[in-house]
Amino acid sequence: MARFKGGDSFVFGRGYEEVIACRDAGVPVTVIPGLSSPLAVPAIAGIPVTHRGVTHEFTVVSGHLPPDHAESLVDWDGVARMRGTLVLMMAVENAPAIAKALLVRGRDEGTPVAVVCDGTMPTERTVLTTLGSLTEDLTRHAVMAPAVIVVGEVVRVAHPDAFPAGG
Numbered sequence: 001m002a003r004f005k006g007g008d009s010f011v012f013g014r015g016y017e018e019v020i021a022c023r024d025a026g027v028p029v030t031v032i033p034g035l036s037s038p039l040a041v042p043a044i045a046g047i048p049v050t051h052r053g054v055t056h057e058f059t060v061v062s063g064h065l066p067p068d069h070a071e072s073l074v075d076w077d078g079v080a081r082m083r084g085t086l087v088l089m090m091a092v093e094n095a096p097a098i099a100k101a102l103l104v105r106g107r108d109e110g111t112p113v114a115v116v117c118d119g120t121m122p123t124e125r126t127v128l129t130t131l132g133s134l135t136e137d138l139t140r141h142a143v144m145a146p147a148v149i150v151v152g153e154v155v156r157v158a159h160p161d162a163f164p165a166g167g
Helices: 015-024 037-044 076-081 095-104 134-140 153-158
Strands: 058-062 085-089 112-117 125-130 147-151
Touching: 037 085, 037 112, 037 147, 076 095, 085 095, 095 134, 112 134, 112 153, 125 134, 147 153
Parallel strands: 058 085
Antiparallel strands: 085 147, 112 125, 112 147
């Protein structure tokens, strides 16, 4: 028997809960990993998550809870202080609150942002914006989930015409 799962069930998914349940029930399990969407979706859109001389780190954060939610486990102060790329998953609905939290905590409003909608699908499109304009551009471009949001200078590397140096 096989179970196919879209997306990466081990990144903000319940995949390992299924492994544990099968193991507890005596059902043998073999996990065959695929490509993880926090890396694959930006890559298919031509955006690296790291780039020599630009960033040596990337962080993947679940955005399914807003920053001020009592159950959020994200250290938003720490995330805002990081210099690297921030990849937000499941964050379309809470993106305005996340952008505000990052800005209040010191991220520059001109930080480039790419919102890759429907990654790898025929309807894939990329909305380019900045952290300061993210909220308005999500509305203006009618962005709906699913989307992967990439925050950081790697977006400028991929789209230098949209984000001129010093802009």
